[in-house]
Amino acid sequence: MAQFTLSLLTAALALASAVQAQCGSGSPQATVTGSGNSFTATKGGSNVYSGSDYRAAIQAALDSISSGQRVAVMASGSIGANTITISSGKIFEGCGTINVGNKAGRGAIESTNTNDVQIPYLTMTGNPYFGLRFSGTKNLSLGKITMNLSGGLAIRFDRDLAANSNVNMDVINVTGAGSHAVETWNIDGLTINSVIAKDVGECGLLLQNTRNAHVKLVDGNNVAAGTGYATFRMANNNGQNANGDYKTNVYIDKVVSRGGGRGVFCVSQSGGVEIGNVDLANNGNNAILIENCYNVNIKSGKVNGGGEVRISARTEFPNTKDININLQVDGTTVRESPCADNSNWTLTGNGQRNIC
Incomplete structure (x- = not known):
């Protein structure tokens, strides 16, 4: 009987959790309602x-x-070329659609030098300079963030x-950004469930000077076309302890x-990374480029067509070192030039190989 009662309690708690998981559910301390040119906080x-x-x-x-x-x-509307500021400890749910403009050097929504800010839900449209802008944060939590943009950079640290x-971060879904979907600088301790980027001008996820990170999925469709950027890029000492x-x-x-x-690009003294699996096809530039990076391990995956898989190095940084790549490569080439220090390849597929 006790077990049955416990099961009922567990089911009730799960149901309550599911209800609370809806944007604006329960009893928020403040709400914004209205439409058109009439809003009430x-x-x-x-x-x-x-x-x-x-x-x-919203700011009130x-x-x-x-x-x-x-x-x-709860209301949808436009904030124009302005900024919403979130201070420490506050929970912000954007249940309506927030349309934004471009304020040079600023975010449409910002939180700087704050602790424990949460944005569990947000839907944004428009052409911001930065959609979301952060620095000096501790225990920042971003939930289900959907940004259907017509330009700008979506999320910037x-x-x-x-x-x-x-x-x-939970699920970050960005379309139409002119620059990056998510760009980080200077984060110690980062977890992301997924970054899903479509028709984005530069990177899907760009990590810079960020360490102790775990990302479950980076998924890019038509990301960084005609540029040297990538669906997933690490740069500027990313992963250096x-x-x-x-x-x-x-x-x-x-x-x-x-x-x-x-597809994947590691550059400028980055590394310390393990990528469990890659699935790359028809990339317009290198499917994978590893250049002046150290301790990079790609454990499995496949590359089909597109640009070559390459290990490279520039002379201004120490040579690429400690690279382990296990891949099936078809319909494109694999090249290592110049030779890395301690490169280890396990390759299958029909891709032509020119490796050390």
Whole structure:
């Protein structure tokens, strides 16, 4: 009987969890409602904004809550070339569609020098400079983020500002960005379930000076066409540990890339990475390029057509070193030039090989 009661309790908790998992569900402390040119922000039954300015309504709702409290933006509208700012501890749910403009050097939504900010849901359209912009964050959580853009860079962690720690992302789905879908700088501790990028001008996921990372999936369709960028790119000392070594600390479960530019690209003294599986086809540039990187392990996968698989190096950095690649390569070539230090290939398929 006790076991049956426990099962009922477990089922009830699961149902409650599923209900809570819907955007705006339960009892958010503040809400934004309305449409057209009439919006209302409400906190605890009292209006904190009423008027025609969608951005002002959202900001008023955010400013009205305390750390640990939640805002649900139920209304859709446009904020123009402006910025919404989220401070520490606040939970922001964008349940409507937030259309944004381009404010030079700024994010349409920003959180900087903050702790414990959560964005469980967001739907964004428009052409931002940055859709989401972060720096100096700790325990940042991004949930189901959908950005159907007509230009701009979707999610950006700044290069020259404070570093970030313990960043978590669930499903990031970006179409139409002119630049990158997700670009990171200066993160220690990053987990991502998936980055899904389609018709994106530069990278799907670009990791820079980021360590202790685990990404389950990077999936790119027509990403980085006509450029040197890639569906998945690591650059600028990505994966280099604090002590300077490249012991494995970046784990990518799977990279899928169709068309576009490069599939996988590691460059500029990056490494310390294990990629579990790749599925690359018809990339318009190198399917894989590893250039001046150290301790790169591609454990399995297939390359079908497109640009060559290559190990390379430039003279301004130490030579490429400690590379292990296990691949089926068909319909394109495999080339190593110049020779890496300690390269290990396990190759099948009909691809022509020129390796050391």
